[in-house]
Amino acid sequence: MIIIPSSVVCPRCFSKYLYRFGKDKEGFQKYQCKRCKRQFAPDNPPSNSRTRNQRKYPDCPVCGKATFLHHDYTYYSNFRCCDKNCNHSFRVPKLINVDPPSSELKPESFSLKGMRHPLHIVLHALTYYFCGNSTTRKVAQTLYLVHQIKVSHVTVSKWIKRFAPVFKKIADDRLLGINLCDSDEWHFDETYIKIAGKDYYLWLAFDAETRMVLDFHLSPNRDSNSAHTLLANCRRKFGQPCHAVISDRYFAYQQPASLFFPQAEHIRVENFDALINNNVLEAFNGQFKAWYKPKRGFNSFESANRLIATYIFFYNFIRPHSSLNGLTPAQVAGVNYSEKERLFWLLVA
Structure with missing residues (x-):
């Protein structure tokens, strides 16, 4: 017969009528009270118990x-x-660092060495490609008809990819000193594109007051990680808006919006007819799709990322907007540069 020590009593009713009831997870002897059915392990130290x-x-x-x-x-x-x-x-x-977006291109050294054509011809080609919604084949054809210069569409494609890090560096340097925290609303949305026949998602951040694209992120997934990546980088570069953050009803925006923009109200748009809507960003998506569709997709992720980065640079810094009284979004945001710099795509700055 197993004798239960007299010092063991039920912690609830202080009864000594007990059963031996196996062992707990830490291996200590358990008992069960015959009266109140309470189970306990008196030898288990209090530090191991879960309070x-x-x-x-x-x-x-x-x-x-x-x-x-x-x-x-x-x-x-x-x-x-x-x-x-x-x-x-x-x-x-979670207290972990958020990965940078795809818009953060790796810095590369740039040189005009090896280029057979003058710089102004290259800039004309970039203008036809980004502002004229043309393909590289049409750009090569236009250069031959207008300038009597015969180049391959492959050469035009290499020019565009070669200048992408340069434009990225210029944009980062010029946007470093501006303040967008006094803007009322920032808009966030995503659209899809084709890369090598597969669907990818382009995440965009847009300032409603200056009509400037704040940042973008190209991702194969439409998930919370991509939303965190985009919103975290916008907070790091520009702070937060003074009034609201606007997005659609996709759940992925809820947590990063409350985490990175705690002082701004997160407005989830119901439909296009609502008083507060996402139409300004949808209008940009329409312009982007008009430029993107003639190309019928991209061949690789790296190529698509560089072309999109350069297109956004042209949109923010080069092309004037009629809704902004003939100014560019960067000029409205407070970036100071002359008309000569704009005409030469800021490469002479």
């Missing part, structure tokens, strides 16, 4: 009860209350 303040997951902010992990994402976790009457759901960000 309210030592729960695995955070307490419910509404009722204070335990929670469970509902969804686990790369940059945050979604928890839900264990009490079915409460059933509150909340998000907790």
Whole structure:
């Protein structure tokens, strides 16, 4: 007969009528009270017991009860209350660094060495390609008809990719000193493009007041990670708007909008007819698709990323907008550069 030590009593009713009830997870002897059915392990030290303040997951902010992990994402976790009457759901960000967007091109050395044609011919080709919604074959044909210069469409494509890091460096240097925190609204949206026959998503950030594209991110996925990448880089480069962050009803924007723009209201647009809508960014998407569709997609991710970066540079710095009284979005945002610099694509700056 196994004798239970006399010092062991039930912690609830202080009864000594006990059963031996196996062992707990740490290997300590458990007992069960015959009266109140309480189970306990008296030899298990209190430091190993899980109290309210030592729960695995955070307490419910509404009722204070335990929670469970509902969804686990790369940059945050979604928890839900264990009490079915409460059933509150909340998000907790993870303390990890967010990956940079695809718009952050790697710095490269640039030289005009080896180019057989004058610089102004190259710039004309870039103008026809980005402002004329032309393909590289049509650009080569236009150069031959207008300038009597015969080049291959492959050469035109190499010119465009070669100048992309240069334009990126110029844009970063000129946008470094501007302040967009006094802007009322920033808009976020995504659209899809074809790369080597597969769907990719172009994530865009847009300032409604200056009509400037703040940043972009090209990704094969339409998920929360891409939204975090875009919004985190906008916060790092430009701060946050003074009034609102506007997006569609896609759930991926909720957590990064509240995390990176806590002082701005996150407005999720219901439809195009709402008083506050995303139409300014949808209008840019229409212009981008008009430039993109004649090309019938891109051949590679690197090529698409460089072409999109250069197109956005032309949109922000080169092409004047009638809605901005003939100014470019960069000029409205406070970037100072002369008309001569704009005509020469800022390469003489």
